[in-house]
Amino acid sequence: MRALKTLVIVLGILIVAGLGLVGYVLVKRGLNSAPPQPVASAAAPAAPIAAETPYGPIAIELPAGAKIASTHVTGGRLVVELAMPNGAERVLALDLADGRLIGTIDLKPQP
Numbered sequence: 001m002r003a004l005k006t007l008v009i010v011l012g013i014l015i016v017a018g019l020g021l022v023g024y025v026l027v028k029r030g031l032n033s034a035p036p037q038p039v040a041s042a043a044a045p046a047a048p049i050a051a052e053t054p055y056g057p058i059a060i061e062l063p064a065g066a067k068i069a070s071t072h073v074t075g076g077r078l079v080v081e082l083a084m085p086n087g088a089e090r091v092l093a094l095d096l097a098d099g100r101l102i103g104t105i106d107l108k109p110q111p
Helices: 002-032
Strands: 067-074 077-083 089-095 101-107
Touching: none
Parallel strands: none
Antiparallel strands: 067 077, 077 089, 089 101
């Protein structure tokens, strides 16, 4: 019974010390914090990238029956995801600065 009382007292002291430490850290961070920096939202539209020389219209031929599944801009590149008629997918990456096709990735479904 005496050991149980000692255990309860020690655990109580640890809980109080832990709460004190959490309170200290919160106060210290609150006093030393810099004003929050604005964070760019993923949903916010990206600023347009102006090319030094316009590259004019660019024609990219799609395979017969392919449909554009989605497009998005990331890191100065336009990523176009194509749904192929056989169930596969193809990803095209285009450089927005000069309009050239950077690369193609074919994603094929497993049988």
